[in-house]
Amino acid sequence: MGEPLVHRDRVRPEWIDYNGHLSEPYYVLVFGDATTALMDATGLDPAYRAATGASLYTVEAHVRYLREVGADAELEVATSVLSVGAKKTRLCHEMRVVGELVATEELLCLHVAEGRASPFPGDVAERLRQYASPVPDYAGRAIA
Secondary structure: OOOOEEEEEEOOHHHEOOOOOEOHHHHHHHHHHHHHHHHHHOOOOHHHHHHHOOEEEEEEEEEEEOOOOOOOOEEEEEEEEEEEOOOEEEEEEEEEEOOEEEEEEEEEEEEEEOOEEOOOOHHHHHHHHOOEOOOOOOOOOOOO
């Protein structure tokens, strides 16, 4: 199993809602930036998209908001790959503030070329597997 890829960011003043905490869309924005960092690290970067016309598309996401996050907080998002199939991958982001888990996001993503799901190139699939980790107990849950 590999180590997760870590993305860091800081809560900006404009991300704070009327309750004085990080607003919902900005959790997803930071998770999206973490996905982009994984894409860049595994060769699914802008050069790949330009050369192949293919990219990674999110088709399903599940976010859990576990703790409130205040202004100016330092965010650390650890990204792991839960599975890699021929055309799809499952990702998990865990957001922490000072080591405390504050939110998670689980994603189902498809490798898409010419408007349809297409197989990952072997080298990209292998690079994704370098970030493989065990599936956390909360992954795959539905909203009850």
